[in-house]
Amino acid sequence: MAAVNSDDVMQTPVLDAESHNLLQRISEEGGYAYVSMSTRAANGDVRAAEEAREMAWEQLHSGPWTSVLPVWRDAYAMACLHVAKFHYANGEFTEAIRVLDMGLIMGGMVLREDLDSAVRKATERANDLRTVNGDGNPKLLTDQNEINLTEVIQILPMKSLSCKLVGKRSALSLEGFMRDYFLSGSPVLLSDGMNHWPARIKWNDLNYLKTVAGYRTVPVEVGKNYLCSDWKQEMLTFSEFLERIQANDPNAPTYLAQHPLFDQIRELKNDIVIPDYCFAGGTEMKSVNAWFGPAGTVTPLHHDPHHNILAQVVGKKYVRLYPASLSEELYPHSESMLKNSSQVDLDNFDPNEFPKIQDLEFMDCILDEGEMLYIPPKWWHYVRSLTTSLSVSFWWSASPSSPTS
Known part of the structure; x- marks a missing residue:
């Protein structure tokens, strides 16, 4: 005391x-x-x-x-x-x-x-x-810069990275984004849009994260994903959560998922910038959420009602996308609370039980550090962290007068 x-x-x-x-x-x-x-x-x-x-x-x-x-x-x-x-x-x-x-x-x-x-x-x-240990130099949360693609494909769902890759655009203007992707409702990988974010440097520094957020309490998810029977939620300090990320217990992965962290911890909010692309269509921002976790965390196949920019600050993720037109073939749950989630576990599914999904065309990509992925409304997506991963999602709705609304 x-x-x-x-x-x-x-x-x-x-x-x-x-x-x-x-x-x-x-x-x-x-x-x-x-x-x-x-x-x-x-x-x-x-x-x-x-x-x-x-x-x-x-x-x-x-x-x-x-x-x-x-x-x-x-x-x-x-x-x-x-x-x-x-x-x-x-x-x-x-x-x-x-x-x-x-x-x-x-x-x-x-x-x-x-x-x-x-x-x-x-x-x-x-x-x-607080006693600060070390010499003041950054202590990296993760130094996993490269991945072995051959090994990665072994742990991804069937046919991953073998169909149509999401197209990548560098330094894409807002006008170009609206014309080529927003109005048509097409996914795109966006590079060079986050270089000015303080988070790109600061968030891989454990000393920084512990100083600005270490004592803060956050809600986390424990278990493979929210559709599994052993899934649960806990309250941890951010320092305890970072320790869980580093330990990465495969039997109890801990994920800070879809939490409005930046409303709670303003210092972290100051490290990010709402992408210009989110101002397409007469923007009404719906939410800005954090997705922090170790390698192996999975968000199962689901869709969201809003335009979404998923920004990868630290680490790498695999993302698979199916268009909204294929919803019935993706076996959505019938319960109202889960109707935006598929019954199909892409990591381990029985083709005899879900035969229609086997031959469906999809788009996918590896979302690299410093890249953003535009996911149009109602597009189904599955996400897996390939390394320790800190991501931010920006949800927005177009105004009623927008052609996409």
């Missing part, structure tokens, strides 16, 4: 201003016990703060996420701020960061500014106390 100056307190100006209104809204939804505990927490009762957080947590898990009242998400964020204040005052900075991150991940938007500023301050204090 670190000593804390009595003047060094965690400021929460939005909470201070909005507390009365928030508690009134929570009372209107029947949260009288929560209001009582939260009031006691604001007056210095740490046990009451923990009780209030538990009450809000139970409300967040009382039914489907979509049915949770937004006020209870704000109530959870409020309780997290109260609890984190006590940890910060006691010099327990990493514990304060953990609690604040849960508020960012599970809480509402009203108190987000307080959560963001508080986690930055706690991270600065934690880093002040």
Whole structure:
């Protein structure tokens, strides 16, 4: 536990201003016990703060996420701020960061500014106390620059890299992208579009990643993929996650997948740039997500409703693509939650059970470090990390007046 100056307190100006209104809204939804505990927490009762957080947590898990009242998400964020204040005052900075991150991940938007500023301050204090090992030179997350294509083909799905490769374009203009690919809905590999990203250098440096994000808590997936019975989700610190990546246990691959990491950790957001191509068609950005994991992580065959630029920052991936016109031949699941996913496990499928897929034409490619892949809406895609891989996906929708909408 670190000593804390009595003047060094965690400021929460939005909470201070909005507390009365928030508690009134929570009372209107029947949260009288929560209001009582939260009031006691604001007056210095740490046990009451923990009780209030538990009450809000139970409300967040009382039914489907979509049915949770937004006020209870704000109530959870409020309780997290109260609890984190006590940890910060006691010099327990990493514990304060953990609690604040849960508020960012599970809480509402009203108190987000307080959560963001508080986690930055706690991270600065934690880093002040951290012993930095080494001589200051970058410690690489991965130095796997080359792959053996013959060996790679052995682990990829049947017929990989033997049909039609996705075309590659260098220094393609936005106009050229729209004319040749966006309007026709055709995939393309884009090179030379990420050279100016700070992430291209910084994200392969373990010391950098641990400094800006090491204490942060993130949700990860454990298991082959989300369609497998042994798949599960865990909460880890980013440092713990990086250790899992380096250990790369084949029996329990750990993947930070489709998480809005850059809304949570602004320092990493500053390392990337939205590609100009995402402004095609009167852009409405839908999400920017992180896909970080070890070699062997797989996203099974599925499709998404939006335009997608998949940017490969560190490492290499294999991607296979089928056009939307072949949807029925790809055996989509019938359940509504999984109807955008195929029943076919390309890594291990029975041709007698899924005969139609054997002779289907597809496009594929190896997505190399520094390259971006445009995946049009509704195109089915399967993705496998060939090395330790840090990727970013940019989803956007065209405006209603766009020819592709």
